[in-house]
Amino acid sequence: MNSIKSILILLGILIVGVNQVGCNGSTVGSKTLAASVYYPTALSGDNVIPMSVGACGVDGYANEPCISVTICTPGTSNCQTIDNILVDTGSYGLKIFKSLISVPLTQVDMGNGYGLASCTGYLDGSGHWGQVVKADVKLGNLSTATNNPSGISIVTLDSKYSNASGCSSSPDKDPSEAGFNGIIGVGSFVEDCSVGYAGANGCTLTATRKYWKCTAVSCSMTTVAAADQIANPVAKMPTGYDNGLVLKLPSVSSTGAGAAYGYMILGIGTDAYNSPTGVTVFPVENDATFVTRFNNRDYEYAFIDSGTNFNGFPRVGGNPALCSGSTDFFCPATETTITATMKSGSVTQAVSFKVGNMITLASATPYSMVYSNIAFNTADMGETGSPSDADVPFDWGLPFFLGRSVYVGIKGTSATINGQTVSGPHWAF
Known part of the structure; x- marks a missing residue:
């Protein structure tokens, strides 16, 4: 955790x-x-x-x-x-x-x-x-x-x-x-x-x-x-189902949803619904992290985490705007697109996501319990409290999983991905 x-x-x-x-x-x-x-x-x-x-x-x-x-x-x-x-x-x-x-x-x-x-x-x-x-x-x-x-x-x-x-x-x-x-x-x-x-x-x-x-x-x-x-x-789990898993969740609109229903599937490459093709494979480090490049900085403490309920990244240069009276959540006047690049060895993948106004979204009627576009500020979570610290977290939280099939490969195992044998630990999506 x-x-x-x-x-x-x-x-x-x-x-x-x-x-x-x-x-x-x-x-x-x-x-x-x-x-x-x-x-x-x-x-x-x-x-x-x-x-x-x-x-x-x-x-x-x-x-x-x-x-x-x-x-x-x-x-x-x-x-x-x-x-x-x-x-x-x-x-x-x-x-x-x-x-x-x-x-x-x-x-x-x-x-x-x-x-x-x-x-x-x-x-x-x-x-x-x-x-x-x-x-x-x-x-x-x-x-x-x-x-x-x-x-x-x-x-x-x-x-x-x-x-x-x-x-x-x-x-x-x-x-x-x-x-x-x-x-x-x-x-x-x-x-x-x-x-x-x-x-x-x-x-x-x-x-x-x-x-x-x-x-x-x-x-x-x-x-x-x-x-x-x-x-x-x-x-x-039994042999064949112990090499990883995939989480499959539906997409959610910019206004959210009351709930989202999908699947956690054990094993990679055991069935048609957990055999990935055309995906990007990211090896992970021994501390389960990789690099995310954002605003011309490399953040070395990046991770994909379904247990963190929103995306988290460092606010640099005053954008996006923070919520009034808060240094935690973002509240831009209009929905903003954020693009960051995941890096692991020679593998890179640019990923874009939306950031909306937390107060507006959370107070809307009808209300939602699933959001793709609420995010929080990690700028002061590094060693010195500066958003430029390489160890500031870049947390790809639950919104990253919405609308995707995300594969988690376990260390010491292998799986067939894109028609090739891939050794864990890795992510693929």
Whole structure:
């Protein structure tokens, strides 16, 4: 999960607040929900999972992509399906709030009375805490149990579980605060600790703030074997469906939509609907990033992230205009076209997107829960706070996925793309 994600979730909740979403997701007073849009082709198959955007329950927020996930006690048919799980291509592994789980799951034992815990912290001081447990994970009609009979590691989120310091001062307490029932991280790596290390899994070598061994009263950072680290469930699916996935979403008009319905499909090159041709393939770095060139500057911390609900880029030279009283969102007088160039090795691709007036869009009637053209300012998120910093984030968020089929190739696997064998990690669209 990218470190700015929780900030964007909070901003997304503000959008919902402006729109006064009712408990039934339809109307409040005179406010009426805009029409929904659907992927133009109905798809089905064992590896096809329906996905919604902007329709993730009463605590959901704008541009939030969700699916349902089934978890089981390893090796049994004792299972539970949980909906409103955020689909996040910017993180790794399944995390579900413990209060929602009714099936028995066993915590990873670290010996001497210690159990394994996981910590994810964000720039605004929020984060996620939880026990690392073993479970079978089912997506569509496929299960991680096929190749992992003892289960894979997932996290049961519980802000009260650990009193360890050094991670997050205010972890999300419950689904209402988070805006979802859980997160499924389906990025381009197998475990969260394989990100950022060339040819090595960092958490097997060094104790970091990602993993902790805890008793009922204390916790300390720990190394952890790769087999016990939080795993990308897609990478643990049956052979042939474990090399990646594709997200398919419909286009949305400039005024938005009440909801958008599409698909998350497991595997690349297994069926007609996940075999890409005529797409651009972008290899990614060991930290899952690439370069985006914008306003004659190279921003090295660029990423594609379905879990960030809007596009984010640095405001340079006073454009686009910011919303009145805000340094966060853009509010140009008229819709503006932004063009930036993605770069990875010798591969370049210019991509254009629209930026509209956030206040106008969010206060419109009928109101929308899916937007292609709301964006936020990342100019002060670099090391020095200058928009010229190379490490200022360029976040290709959920709007990037609208109207596209976006493929995520997993490290250590290969797939046939454009008639050629391509090794992960990579993006293709």
